[in-house]
Amino acid sequence: MGRFGILTSGGDCPGLNAVIRGTVLQGETLHDQEFVGYLRGYRGLVYGDVMSLDRGVVRGISSQGGTILGTSRFGPYTEPDGTPDNIKSHMRRLGVDGVIAIGGDGTMAAANRLYEDGIPVVGVPKTIDNDLEATDYTFGFNTAVEIATEAVDRLRTTGNSHKRCMVLEVMGRHAGWIAMFAGTAGGAHAILIPEHPESLEQICEWVRSVQDRGRSPMVVVAEGFTLPDMDEAHSHKGLDGFNRPRLGGIAEILAPLIEEKTGIETRATVLGHIQRGGVPSAWDRVLGTRFGQAVSNMVADGAWGQMVALRGMSVERVPFSEAVGHTKNVPLEQYLGARAIFG
Amino acid sequence: MGRFGILTSGGDCPGLNAVIRGTVLQGETLHDQEFVGYLRGYRGLVYGDVMSLDRGVVRGISSQGGTILGTSRFGPYTEPDGTPDNIKSHMRRLGVDGVIAIGGDGTMAAANRLYEDGIPVVGVPKTIDNDLEATDYTFGFNTAVEIATEAVDRLRTTGNSHKRCMVLEVMGRHAGWIAMFAGTAGGAHAILIPEHPESLEQICEWVRSVQDRGRSPMVVVAEGFTLPDMDEAHSHKGLDGFNRPRLGGIAEILAPLIEEKTGIETRATVLGHIQRGGVPSAWDRVLGTRFGQAVSNMVADGAWGQMVALRGMSVERVPFSEAVGHTKNVPLEQYLGARAIFG
Amino acid sequence: MGRFGILTSGGDCPGLNAVIRGTVLQGETLHDQEFVGYLRGYRGLVYGDVMSLDRGVVRGISSQGGTILGTSRFGPYTEPDGTPDNIKSHMRRLGVDGVIAIGGDGTMAAANRLYEDGIPVVGVPKTIDNDLEATDYTFGFNTAVEIATEAVDRLRTTGNSHKRCMVLEVMGRHAGWIAMFAGTAGGAHAILIPEHPESLEQICEWVRSVQDRGRSPMVVVAEGFTLPDMDEAHSHKGLDGFNRPRLGGIAEILAPLIEEKTGIETRATVLGHIQRGGVPSAWDRVLGTRFGQAVSNMVADGAWGQMVALRGMSVERVPFSEAVGHTKNVPLEQYLGARAIFG
Amino acid sequence: MGRFGILTSGGDCPGLNAVIRGTVLQGETLHDQEFVGYLRGYRGLVYGDVMSLDRGVVRGISSQGGTILGTSRFGPYTEPDGTPDNIKSHMRRLGVDGVIAIGGDGTMAAANRLYEDGIPVVGVPKTIDNDLEATDYTFGFNTAVEIATEAVDRLRTTGNSHKRCMVLEVMGRHAGWIAMFAGTAGGAHAILIPEHPESLEQICEWVRSVQDRGRSPMVVVAEGFTLPDMDEAHSHKGLDGFNRPRLGGIAEILAPLIEEKTGIETRATVLGHIQRGGVPSAWDRVLGTRFGQAVSNMVADGAWGQMVALRGMSVERVPFSEAVGHTKNVPLEQYLGARAIFG
Incomplete structure (x- = not known):
């Protein structure tokens, strides 16, 4: 039930379209959810700029690189129009009940602030560098x-x-x-x-x-x-x-x-x-699809203020407040392990 | 310290050569270990049939499919010569202090029996079907x-x-x-x-x-x-x-x-x-290499009767007795999750 | 000048979409031609079943396998409706001045018969087996x-x-x-x-x-x-x-x-x-594109009753009557040459 | 009959190993020829630096990039030792009856000069840029x-x-x-x-x-x-x-x-x-193999002073004197053809 807006923000990454497709198929099939796509990341959210997004639109996109929604490095609070009131007013106009933000650490930090400002937001982490502490792997990295x-x-x-x-x-x-x-x-x-x-x-x-x-x-x-x-x-x-x-x-x-x-x-x-471009690996398509399905379930549960994360073989939920700002470095021990067999 | 025999048993799998290379490089560099390769799986162990195996031999093999040692579906106890005494006698003759068995559930079960019969054995799990409960993933599956x-x-x-x-x-x-x-x-x-x-x-x-x-x-x-x-x-x-x-x-x-x-x-x-053949994916080469490095460490620690396993992002050790015979099925819930978005 | 119908007939082949795109872009840009796509091969021609086909529709299709027009093994003369009069009547209704048939030897033979029955047709040869005498290579073979x-x-x-x-x-x-x-x-x-x-x-x-x-x-x-x-x-x-x-x-x-x-x-x-499916090799996309451009030029010249063919590095024109029915076998000498170095 | 030295000169190119393998297999099987490999291009010729080269050595190399002989940009006449007499003396010492030079336009020009100085040389053209007038295609270009x-x-x-x-x-x-x-x-x-x-x-x-x-x-x-x-x-x-x-x-x-x-x-x-590196495309392996087989035939015929070339579907022979120094540009007409459909 309900109508939700999806946005992709930051650098593009193989697997973004798999997330979008997984969310829409899961939502339509299991939760009677409807979706719109915000264009070019937070810019679309701030200016109420959307495209329609249903089963027909997401057909076959998981094998395509990039994001059908476009993306940008635009932050929701960086321009005069980027106020919670404006954003909420556009959401009401468009009948959007909540936001699914797909992006990196900066995107999640902004999502957390939106959430604290009363906007229902959930997140899907994305970083091709795989440097988010909260999740074992992010899609795109494998490709x-x-x-x-x-x-x-x-x-x-x-x-x-x-x-x-x-x-x-x-x-x-x-x-x-x-x-x-x-x-x-x-x-x-x-x-x-x-x-x-x-x-x-x-x-x-x-x-x-x-x-x-x-x-x-x-x-x-x-x-x-x-x-x-x-x-x-x-x-x-x-x-x-x-x-x-x-x-x-x-x-x-x-x-x-x-x-x-x-x-x-x-x-x-x-x-x-x-x-970062081109056909995503099977692994990234599967991970993206699973993230998309899981985030639709989160929305169905009203679990706002959280993002999905891979832990071992299962997809779990992590509050933004815990996830944001924690970089996952290569542990020294693991680096030295690799270094031991150089050459 | 010591000299160890590596064998690959069962169906071939992309990543086997990465395990062999990772073991040899780690062992030579960090633990002063030497290695021989048993030819064609347990057959080589039973008949004392080996090839030399050092840094020079494993050069560049991790990007090759198959196994440079050859493999077979031969079990160590299935023929008249396959007795612990014969095996030990060949090991003494060759100066081999312990065995590293790379193979599937059947190979690990045989390794466990050898271990119980007093032969120092450690294992590296291999199944292209990814159906071993003890490890999140096995190499070859990704390829x-x-x-x-x-x-x-x-x-x-x-x-x-x-x-x-x-x-x-x-x-x-x-x-x-x-x-x-x-x-x-x-x-x-x-x-x-x-x-x-x-x-x-x-x-x-x-x-x-x-x-x-x-x-x-x-x-x-x-x-x-x-x-x-x-x-x-x-x-x-x-x-x-x-x-x-x-x-x-x-x-x-x-x-x-x-x-x-x-x-x-x-x-x-x-x-x-x-x-099952050809160039392994990067993921499988990395997993194979990490398994190989970890099994060399196990041998250095004298941790016989165990095998390596991937849990989340880390490589751990599991006793054969716990690992053998437990198939990892696709959980019903996960299947129904995928089924929900068919088409 | 003029409006032309494109059809793809017979087994699908990597490069078909490159031909379609090459024809449409060349025709629109250089010759002021318009196009429609006949659906599912000769079936579309016989029943006047078409889709629109312009620069927007062919955007990005050359990297896709298969054919956006669909295909079939239907011959134009095999069903009661398949008469030259019916076909011409549908062409008049749709404003189609000539037909571009992309297909194998059977398709070219049928094209020749249509041409002899007074329908303006040109052809683009297609066989994944590369067994047409008239052309050095056909697209799809390389993939x-x-x-x-x-x-x-x-x-x-x-x-x-x-x-x-x-x-x-x-x-x-x-x-x-x-x-x-x-x-x-x-x-x-x-x-x-x-x-x-x-x-x-x-x-x-x-x-x-x-x-x-x-x-x-x-x-x-x-x-x-x-x-x-x-x-x-x-x-x-x-x-x-x-x-x-x-x-x-x-x-x-x-x-x-x-x-x-x-x-x-x-x-x-x-x-x-x-x-036969999936992303065409670069070679097949280039060959398909060149065939498409050349067939648009043939139409512009009114060179009906002919098909395009690759000879050395250049694309030439061959009358149907010369091209049809001549299989290109592997020459005995070339086979013996390969055989000499077996193993 | 006879013993011949193969060298690869200039930038590396996918398909070089296929040429070497094709030459050796053809020569050993059909013409009773023996081979040595000159190391690092003309350097090996000038200093008489060779490796053995027979069926066993060339096994499986056609799917590998680079050249097992090594290469360099060293010209045969650029150093004091690079005199025809020195080269001939090394050839006599090694029992080498003739030279097979694989390389680009510069390599062929040098081969021609060697030939004029009385050294039996044949050539195989190589340029990843495909810019030799004498041949439709060179191997490596396709990859x-x-x-x-x-x-x-x-x-x-x-x-x-x-x-x-x-x-x-x-x-x-x-x-x-x-x-x-x-x-x-x-x-x-x-x-x-x-x-x-x-x-x-x-x-x-x-x-x-x-x-x-x-x-x-x-x-x-x-x-x-x-x-x-x-x-x-x-x-x-x-x-x-x-x-x-x-x-x-x-x-x-x-x-x-x-x-x-x-x-x-x-x-x-x-x-x-x-x-320029890595696994060669099938096309380049086939072309390299055919060039290798053809150059072995040339040697058997004593057709010195010539190089192989692809014309249409057949491999032909071209005298160095005709081939050297003629660059194959993209014809203006073909460029304008491609330009017509930009975008």
């Missing part, structure tokens, strides 16, 4: 790891043929989960993540020792990794004589430094946006 | 689900173009996890699993209702599913006048029955062995 | 080969792990192009095609010699291959005591025969429909 | 196009979700074949290639018109494309106040320019090395 691992596999054959060191930069601004998984899966000789500094000397030592064993070094680095001596690195004067501002990412800083210190020809690849 | 889901995606476009019903048979002898995941990911209109009988009438009703909404029905069935009236089905007399023995699988039984009862042209595909 | 090759790669690891012979059946009713390409790409130890008989003895000799060199035999067989002694094979009495009618395909006949004669455990996989 | 097209597919969903313009840079230094194929397959709204200048104004007009129709612009650009006003672009002062030297490629120059002129948020992705 990103598969894409990054395929890149490691591909780069390795080029590295071996040319006796080069290859440096691959993957996503992971604050936590290095994608680098950890793709590096482990691809048998990287060094994995560099934001949580655990490694010196340029240590990195070069790994690279040299791999080379000495007759192999071609493969380094996987998360975009958020920084060298302890990074300021120096930022202004590193390249062979071309230019001062080199940080443009393309940490891989493009690391590669010339490694080459300079080891004498081994080194090439950087920044994987970038191709990690 | 199989991705392959099966791609098949659903492919069959769907043919079904839609020809207005046909497509029936896809996937693995799952006793438990329907692959069908559940691939069917959910692919948006199947019916998922049929061994644990939960559905009548032919119910299946045909789903198929018809999908057709009535202008879509082309997609049925995903686990190989172990049986119709309540299966005996009749087995001897079903086809349009070609032949009595039809069960050759190709349940999909080839179901398809003509559905076509006959609904009048909708129906085609069967039996996915078969392509689900 | 099928990639899927079949991935299956060979996957089966190989299972074969090696279990020391089994694996038999993979791929499409190819009259010509063995898919088997030739996938077998060559996958390094098969035997490739069996309809054009060139091989005796069971020869096949078993290849299998044995591979086994003798310590490898696991991989046999790729086209569905249209028959043993010289096939009638006997058809009624082969299996180990289960049943007479074995031909149900699942030639692979399921061959596998037990090979196992019986060589004593090597042998498994069959019938790839079936997954070869 | 690169498939990888680039998958990237277009992935970027599109992100572009649509965020209403962004996405710019993808693919390989193609002198000729834009990869951009043409991947852009056509992926339905790009603009394709930019080295052969045909387009102004920034024209590009922005395409981008804007796509946006105006409610879609998200996708631009595919070959690395060798330059803006007519490129010098200005090179020193473009970014929002960060730095002068921006050309680091990451043309996509990273174009994206901020497009964003500045259109006001549409624009993101660049440089695909880079992942286009």
Whole structure:
């Protein structure tokens, strides 16, 4: 019973459409719920901008990347119109009884504030970096790891043929989960993540020792990794004589430094946006679908102010107040475990 | 410290080589362990048939399907030579201090008996069907689900173009996890699993209702599913006048029955062995690697008589006595949850 | 200038939607043409059953398998309504000035007869088997080969792990192009095609010699291959005591025969429909797009009674009368070339 | 009869190992030839540095990227040791009767000079860019196009979700074949290639018109494309106040320019090395195998001073003197054809 608005906010992520589809099918079939889709994240909520959303609309979308609702980095309180009264007034006009917000930590924080301001909201966590403490996994992460691992596999054959060191930069601004998984899966000789500094000397030592064993070094680095001596690195004067501002990412800083210190020809690849788009993996579609079904059940129970989360094999509910603001880092022990078998 | 023999037993599975590599790298690097590989499962153990296994041998194998050790369905106690004394004598001859057995429920049961007969054994669970109660997931399952889901995606476009019903048979002898995941990911209109009988009438009703909404029905069935009236089905007399023995699988039984009862042209595909071979998914390589590292730690701790298991995000230890013989079925509730949104 | 009806007929094939999109975009942009889509092949033509077809409708479809128009094996002359007068009358009613028929040899033969009966028709050849003499390649073939090759790669690891012979059946009713390409790409130890008989003895000799060199035999067989002694094979009495009618395909006949004669455990996989659906390869999308653009140009030129064809790197025009009925077999020389390096 | 040395020179390319395997299998089976592998391109030839190369060594390599022989950009005449006499002396010492050089235009030019200096050499053309006039296609190109097209597919969903313009840079230094194929397959709204200048104004007009129709612009650009006003672009002062030297490629120059002129948020992705490594497509393995078989036949015929080439469906022989130095550009007509249906 009731009519609910779904929105997707923040960076896009494989599995968003599976969540939308799972919510709508579960709601229509089991709970007699109706849905509208807010366009472009919180912007749609604030301006009352919606599209219709029913079984027909969500047909076949779970195998598509991105989000059919569009998304933005717009926060609900950042513009003059973004007041609880305005939002409620648009909800009344549209006959919307509650909001389902799908997004990252910032989205959930905003959802919590909306909830405290009297707006019925539930959440579905989303972060391609998998760095939310409250849930074992988020959808999108698995797809990103598969894409990054395929890149490691591909780069390795080029590295071996040319006796080069290859440096691959993957996503992971604050936590290095994608680098950890793709590096482990691809048998990287060094994995560099934001949580655990490694010196340029240590990195070069790994690279040299791999080379000495007759192999071609493969380094996987998360975009958020920084060298302890990074300021120096930022202004590193390249062979071309230019001062080199940080443009393309940490891989493009690391590669010339490694080459300079080891004498081994080194090439950087920044994987970038191709990690977040396209056909989601089966795992992410299943997780998204289950999250969508669970959030429809939450709405049916009136369990506002909470979000869904994966714990072991089951989908559970967690209050926003507990979930928000807790980043899940790669534990030191797990990093050292992976590090033990580098190369 | 010490020298250990690794064996892989039962059906092959993507991720086996990642376990072998993870064990050897962890053992050599952290625990000063040495390894040999028993050839073709318990056969190698019984006949003392081994290959050398060190860092050089396991280089780059985690991205390869199958097992470099070979495998068989041979049990250690089934032949005259398969006595604990013979096995111990071969172990002494080869200087092997303990055994790491990688395999399914039968392999673990045999490992337990060997352990009770005084042979130091630890285990790594393996089942592509994911039907072991003791662990959330086993490696290989994820790869199989991705392959099966791609098949659903492919069959769907043919079904839609020809207005046909497509029936896809996937693995799952006793438990329907692959069908559940691939069917959910692919948006199947019916998922049929061994644990939960559905009548032919119910299946045909789903198929018809999908057709009535202008879509082309997609049925995903686990190989172990049986119709309540299966005996009749087995001897079903086809349009070609032949009595039809069960050759190709349940999909080839179901398809003509559905076509006959609904009048909708129906085609069967039996996915078969392509689900278990080839490049493992990143997820399975990571899980295999972590299992391998953990089992090397168990050996270092002398924790014989136990196997590794995934619980939530951590790898734990479970005694054989607790783990063996407990199948993990798809819970009824979860099946009904997926069933609620069929089509 | 003018308004044209597009139809897709016969089995579906990856790249059909690329042809449709290429035709519509080229026609609207360069030639001021309008289009309608006939539904379900010639059925739509005979009954005047159409959907609208413009730039908006074809947006993004080239990466989708199947055909948005639907297809059927219906011939234009097979039913009472299927007369040139009826067809012309529907065309007048719908304002359709000419027909673009996309299909196989049968579709082109029917197109030629329609053309001789005074209906303006042009054609785009389609056969996933690549067995049309008039064109170097047809779209869909490349996708099928990639899927079949991935299956060979996957089966190989299972074969090696279990020391089994694996038999993979791929499409190819009259010509063995898919088997030739996938077998060559996958390094098969035997490739069996309809054009060139091989005796069971020869096949078993290849299998044995591979086994003798310590490898696991991989046999790729086209569905249209028959043993010289096939009638006997058809009624082969299996180990289960049943007479074995031909149900699942030639692979399921061959596998037990090979196992019986060589004593090597042998498994069959019938790839079936997954070869023809799903996301088309880039090559097939490009070829489909180029065919579509070229057929729009043909219509603009009033070049009725002809079809497009790939010759080297260029797309050319061939009269139906020359193109129809000429199958392109794998040349004996090319087969012997592949055969020389088996295993 | 005889013993021949194979070398791979220049950038690595999917399909190199298929050529090596095809040559060795054909030679051993049909012509009683023996082979050695020169290590790291012409370096191995000049210094007489070889590995053994027989049926056992080439087993299963055609599905691997890179080259088992290693490669380099070393030319045979660039160092003091690189004299015909030295090379011949090493050949005599190793019992090598002739050389099979696999490489790009530079490699073939060097091969021609060696041939003129009295060394028996034959060639196999290799360029991932597909820009050799003498052959319809080179191996590696097809794999690169498939990888680039998958990237277009992935970027599109992100572009649509965020209403962004996405710019993808693919390989193609002198000729834009990869951009043409991947852009056509992926339905790009603009394709930019080295052969045909387009102004920034024209590009922005395409981008804007796509946006105006409610879609998200996708631009595919070959690395060798330059803006007519490129010098200005090179020193473009970014929002960060730095002068921006050309680091990451043309996509990273174009994206901020497009964003500045259109006001549409624009993101660049440089695909880079992942286009050239990893598992080759079936097509490239088949083409590589056929080239390898053909070059073994050439050697058997003593047809020195020539290279193999694909013409239509057959593999032919072309004298170095005719083949070298003729780049195959994308013909203007074909580019305009693709351009006609942008968006």
